[in-house]
Amino acid sequence: MAPKRxxxxxxxxxIQEVIQxxxxxxxxxxxxxxxxxxxxxxxxxxQSPDVILLDVSMPIMDGIQTFKKLQDDSATQTMPVIFLTxxxxxxxxxxxxxxxxxxxxxxxxxxxxxxxxxSEILGWKS
Numbered sequence: 001m002a003p004k005r006x007x008x009x010x011x012x013x014x015i016q017e018v019i020q021x022x023x024x025x026x027x028x029x030x031x032x033x034x035x036x037x038x039x040x041x042x043x044x045x046x047q048s049p050d051v052i053l054l055d056v057s058m059p060i061m062d063g064i065q066t067f068k069k070l071q072d073d074s075a076t077q078t079m080p081v082i083f084l085t086x087x088x089x090x091x092x093x094x095x096x097x098x099x100x101x102x103x104x105x106x107x108x109x110x111x112x113x114x115x116x117x118x119s120e121i122l123g124w125k126s
Contacts, residue, residue, distance in 0.1 A: 004029040007049035009040030022111035037061030056085035
């Protein structure tokens with residue numbers, strides 16, 4: 001079975017590095033990186049990831065705007081999206097679930113259990 005392919009869209013390079021090390025080194029998943037919503041849209045359309053981990057707070061095009069653009073494109077609209085965010089108040093979670101994201105992972109997250117959180121949200125066997 002091919003390894004899972006995860007696209008991380010986050011403007012913070014350190015977060016990208018931690019996620020990449022966590023998912024590639026611990027479980028052998030392929031991690032694709034994008035530093036902006038615009039770059040993420042391009043990578044998602046060309047690389048067809050199994051899941052997108054999307055930062056909510058980014059400059060220029062935030063995660064919510066990026067998610068809406070993913071939903072508007074037939075090539076990317078069926079890709080599951082998990083928000084990465086420090087905003088985990090009940091009101092924020094309600095907004096996120098109304099949008100149609102499959103899950104939310106709170107920042108800061110534990111790099112050692114990130115793959116389990118992603119797998120659990122998506123119903124993947126780990």
